[in-house]
Amino acid sequence: MSISLKVNGRMHSLDLDPDTPLLYALSDDLALNGPKFGCGLGQCGACTVLIKGQAVRSCVTTLKAVSGADVTTLEGLGTPEKPHPIQQAFITEQAAQCGFCLNGVILTAKAYLDRNPKATDAQIQQAMSAVLCRCFTSSRMVRAIQRYAKEAK
Amino acid sequence: MNRREFLQASGVLIVGFNATLRAQTAMSPSLAQVDSWLVIAADGSITAYSGKEELGQGIAVAQQQLVAEELNVPFERVKLIYCDTAQTPDQAHTSGSQSHPANFNHDNLGQAAATAGEALLKLASERLGLPVSQLTAANGSIGNGTRSVSYGQLLGGKKFNLALSTTAKRKPPSAWTVLGKPINNPDLPALVTGQFPFIHNVRVPGMLHGRVVRPPAVGATVISVDESSVSGLPGLIKVVVKKDFIGVVAEKPWQALQAAAKLNVKWTNGKALPAQAAFYDALRKQPARDTMLVDSRNVDASLRGSTATLKATYLHPYQMHGSLASSCAVADVQGSKATLWSATQAVWYQKSTSAAILGLKQENVRVIFARGSGCYGVNGADTVTYDAAVLSQAVGKPVRVQLTRHDEMAFENYGPAYVIDQRAGLDAKGNIAAWDFESWSPTLGGRPGANTPGNVITGALLGFPTPGFTPRSPAPAPGAYANNSNGVPSYLSANNRGTGTIASGRVLTHSVESNFWTGPLRSPARLQNTFAHECFMDELAAHAKADPVEFRRRHLRDPRMLDVLNAAAKAANWAPRPFPRTGLRKSGIVTGRGVACVLYEGDNGYTSIITEAEVNQATGAIKVRRVISANDVGPVSNPMGLRNQVEGGALQGLSRALGEEVTWDEHQITSVDWRTYRSLPVGFDIPVIETVIVNRPDAEAAGAGETSITLIAAALGNAIFDATGARLRQIPFTPERVKAALAAR
Ligand code: FES
Ligand code: FES
Numbered sequence: 077m078s079i080s081l082k083v084n085g086r087m088h089s090l091d092l093d094p095d096t097p098l099l100y101a102l103s104d105d106l107a108l109n110g111p112k113f114g115c116g117l118g119q120c121g122a123c124t125v126l127i128k129g130q131a132v133r134s135c136v137t138t139l140k141a142v143s144g145a146d147v148t149t150l151e152g153l154g155t156p157e158k159p160h161p162i163q164q165a166f167i168t169e170q171a172a173q174c175g176f177c178l179n180g181v182i183l184t185a186k187a188y189l190d191r192n193p194k195a196t197d198a199q200i201q202q203a204m205s206a207v208l209c210r211c212f213t214s215s216r217m218v219r220a221i222q223r224y225a226k227e228a229k
Numbered sequence: 230m231n232r233r234e235f236l237q238a239s240g241v242l243i244v245g246f247n248a249t250l251r252a253q254t255a256m257s258p259s260l261a262q263v264d265s266w267l268v269i270a271a272d273g274s275i276t277a278y279s280g281k282e283e284l285g286q287g288i289a290v291a292q293q294q295l296v297a298e299e300l301n302v303p304f305e306r307v308k309l310i311y312c313d314t315a316q317t318p319d320q321a322h323t324s325g326s327q328s329h330p331a332n333f334n335h336d337n338l339g340q341a342a343a344t345a346g347e348a349l350l351k352l353a354s355e356r357l358g359l360p361v362s363q364l365t366a367a368n369g370s371i372g373n374g375t376r377s378v379s380y381g382q383l384l385g386g387k388k389f390n391l392a393l394s395t396t397a398k399r400k401p402p403s404a405w406t407v408l409g410k411p412i413n414n415p416d417l418p419a420l421v422t423g424q425f426p427f428i429h430n431v432r433v434p435g436m437l438h439g440r441v442v443r444p445p446a447v448g449a450t451v452i453s454v455d456e457s458s459v460s461g462l463p464g465l466i467k468v469v470v471k472k473d474f475i476g477v478v479a480e481k482p483w484q485a486l487q488a489a490a491k492l493n494v495k496w497t498n499g500k501a502l503p504a505q506a507a508f509y510d511a512l513r514k515q516p517a518r519d520t521m522l523v524d525s526r527n528v529d530a531s532l533r534g535s536t537a538t539l540k541a542t543y544l545h546p547y548q549m550h551g552s553l554a555s556s557c558a559v560a561d562v563q564g565s566k567a568t569l570w571s572a573t574q575a576v577w578y579q580k581s582t583s584a585a586i587l588g589l590k591q592e593n594v595r596v597i598f599a600r601g602s603g604c605y606g607v608n609g610a611d612t613v614t615y616d617a618a619v620l621s622q623a624v625g626k627p628v629r630v631q632l633t634r635h636d637e638m639a640f641e642n643y644g645p646a647y648v649i650d651q652r653a654g655l656d657a658k659g660n661i662a663a664w665d666f667e668s669w670s671p672t673l674g675g676r677p678g679a680n681t682p683g684n685v686i687t688g689a690l691l692g693f694p695t696p697g698f699t700p701r702s703p704a705p706a707p708g709a710y711a712n713n714s715n716g717v718p719s720y721l722s723a724n725n726r727g728t729g730t731i732a733s734g735r736v737l738t739h740s741v742e743s744n745f746w747t748g749p750l751r752s753p754a755r756l757q758n759t760f761a762h763e764c765f766m767d768e769l770a771a772h773a774k775a776d777p778v779e780f781r782r783r784h785l786r787d788p789r790m791l792d793v794l795n796a797a798a799k800a801a802n803w804a805p806r807p808f809p810r811t812g813l814r815k816s817g818i819v820t821g822r823g824v825a826c827v828l829y830e831g832d833n834g835y836t837s838i839i840t841e842a843e844v845n846q847a848t849g850a851i852k853v854r855r856v857i858s859a860n861d862v863g864p865v866s867n868p869m870g871l872r873n874q875v876e877g878g879a880l881q882g883l884s885r886a887l888g889e890e891v892t893w894d895e896h897q898i899t900s901v902d903w904r905t906y907r908s909l910p911v912g913f914d915i916p917v918i919e920t921v922i923v924n925r926p927d928a929e930a931a932g933a934g935e936t937s938i939t940l941i942a943a944a945l946g947n948a949i950f951d952a953t954g955a956r957l958r959q960i961p962f963t964p965e966r967v968k969a970a971l972a973a974r
Binding site for chain 1: 284285286287413414416417418419420421422423424425426427429430432438463481482483484551552553554555557600601602603605631633634869873874876877878879880881883884902903904908909910911912913914915918
């Protein structure tokens with residue numbers, strides 16, 4: 077069965093088991109590097125993508141549940157030459173060690189702040205309380221998120 | 230002297246080889262040759278080759294700075310290639326905060342660059358007909374201000390053909406222009422935009438996908454495998470069974486996952502595990518291998534003669550690396566040759582052990598490092614490389630294997646648990662007269678070494694032996710003093726080899742067999758020992774009614790240790806006050822401060838931490854408000870990288886101190902995901918972290934990646950005592966344990 081998806085502005089038609097998690101289609105079939113396999117259980121955020129501006133954990137989202145959807149991955153925000161402002165904020169704050177978690181951290185923060193542009197620091201903390209960074213670059217990451225929030229205002 | 234004679238005299242022999250096209254050799258290039266480390270192309274671009282890899286700890290940037298500095302070129306001019314067994318020198322593993330000492334002190338990369346720099350000066354002198362003394366190197370050229378020649382012109386793309394000189398002069402830190410300056414991470418633009426390729430993104434044409442089926446219980450072995458249970462599943466290529474190793478290969482990752490889940494395997498019950506509640510006591514009773522690190526042979530007498538003696542037992546659980554990514558590897562085994570892409574911290578040992586597993590010649594196996602998520606020691610990266618290699622060999626096609634979260638967490642090589650008994654005597658003046666330390670710690674396997682694939686789960690399932698240890702008691706007399714594991718408290722003098730003043734001391738360790746895999750986890754043993762030492766030091770200070778900073782000063786003699794302790798105290802505005810505090814409130818939220826210090830590994834970085842913490846006495850919740858960390862790691866290469874490591878280490882240490890603990894039931898590990906193994910998330914009450922750098926430009930380079938993590942649990946335990954009068958001696962400091970300690974006051 078073929079499932080169509082729009083990813084970062086391009087249409088794709090995927091001939092896959094409709095129960096396949098979206099993450100596998102993105103990283104294996106579409107060869108995207110942004111969404112990552114961390115836990116496969118919806119517990120860490122590494123696989124996050126944006127659908128209708130919402131942060132969605134693609135490891136626990138089946139293809140059939142998002143058939144026809146418009147998906148944005150981290151690659152879809154900006155490029156190394158022209159990063160999105162939230163990506164730039166992470167560069168400015170040098171907020172990474174291994175960088176594996178960045179996908180989940182950046183997209184979760186962006187989805188939240190775009191809906192809650194007046195978020196307080198406590199609300200940002202709450203919004204990031206189900207996202208993991210095991211290198212614990214947390215203080216720099218939160219600074220980067222706050223910087224983006226301030227600049228977006 | 231003609232050119233040829235000159236070149237021979239200078240040791241530079243240029244042969245007609247295009248150096249930029251590095252031949253991919255069967256064996257790693259020699260450490261002793263400059264060409265193994267550096268290639269300068271005809272256009273002047275510089276490629277450095279290193280056996281120390283970037284894991285997120287920032288060593289790539291520092292190595293690029295090092296080469297740029299010694300060769301007098303801008304940072305951007307240097308490209309770094311690391312950890313490919315066919316291209317880079319064999320530097321064993323990237324671990325133990327040893328990359329800076331290995332490549333920045335007297336040999337290896339730094340010395341190769343200095344040797345190359347001297348050779349280029351001599352070549353320029355000959356080319357320009359000017360004495361070396363009139364020449365300076367800058368921006369990739371050498372000249373006297375009026376005439377100059379570029380490196381590219383001097384070498385013409387040829388090799389140096391030169392032995393690495395141990396006497397080539399290094400640039401003193403006072404002359405540094407690239408090292409010592411904060412440099413941003415050049416990978417970040419690719420990382421934040423999702424372009425950076427991790428090991429998970431290695432895609433080889435024709436690649437299939439494998440999954441492993443691990444035993445359901447510790448020690449369980451295969452009775453039978455019913456392949457018909459998966460026959461006809463879409464995309465399934467093969468079920469692979471080799472002794473107790475089971476895996477499946479399919480066209481798509483999702484298909485492999487389903488086949489692995491559906492495969493019907495009968496296993497034995499495995500072994501009965503000790504009840505977790507009684508585990509620490511059980512450790513003491515197991516057959517042990519005893520090692521005496523220090524013995525002044527008068528400890529018992531000194532303790533008997535003391536005015537007061539104190540005893541305390543500290544407990545540390547097994548903890549996980551718990552890397553964010555479930556480990557992944559790609560293998561392409563075709564006939565007698567294999568190429569493995571791996572996030573291992575030890576590509577050369579991965580090469581030799583994979584060769585053993587595959588039955589191939591070592592020279593026919595190539596291991597190429599590709600970055601995984603932060604590893605902090607030995608996560609599933611090594612074992613999954615074996616998984617991929619075995620499955621690829623079975624199907625004769627490239628195979629990618631990614632572990633499930635459960636398989637990552639249930640079978641990784643945990644940081645070992647510890648039971649530590651501390652005993653010390655105080656004299657009439659309240660000074661420590663004797664210190665007696667005894668520890669028990671379980672061990673099984675570890676990082677694969679040259680011949681030990683059985684150190685991790687896949688190797689053992691395939692039937693490779695896990696090197697055991699032979700019980701040994703009593704311990705032989707101590708050898709030459711070394712404090713690599715920080716088993717020796719900082720306050721012992723150990724015949725003037727230690728950092729402290731206490732002459733009477735004994736340090737005895739017992740290693741026992743573990744039920745679970747163990748291995749180095751960021752600050753292995755050092756963290757557990759230091760937690761016990763620095764908390765016990767606080768207990769002694771409290772008994773002597775001495776300020777904890779002042780009490781430490783009294784028992785230290787190494788000036789660099791005193792300097793970091795004083796630097797942290799100064800930055801924290803630490804003023805002496807009565808200790809223990811009087812009139813503590815027994816309810817509500819209270820705050821306290823705690824200090825700790827250590828010379829990491831006995832010779833690899835001085836560090837001190839002060840924490841300020843809040844204890845909610847109703848809920849047992851701990852909130853750390855402020856962390857002040859002072860670090861002397863010799864000359865600092867990249868202050869930006871150092872700060873990032875200190876901050877990350879402090880917060881990772883906090884997560885380990887507050888919540889992380891491996892758990893099990895009668896048969897299996899039960900901490901197998903992020904609900905059952907508790908990590909602090911990105912969003913929590915993050916303390917303010919202040920990093921004080923005590924720069925020592927003239928000292929040896931030391932490691933920095935494991936300094937703050939070694940101290941934070943101790944400093945936090947001490948702060949909780951300062952705030953409440955309750956002493957926590959068991960990690961993690963869960964709310965239940967905090968409340969129990971408060972109730973016991
Ligand atoms: S990989 Fe999807 S939440 Fe962890
Ligand atoms: S930077 Fe490594 S997991 Fe976040």
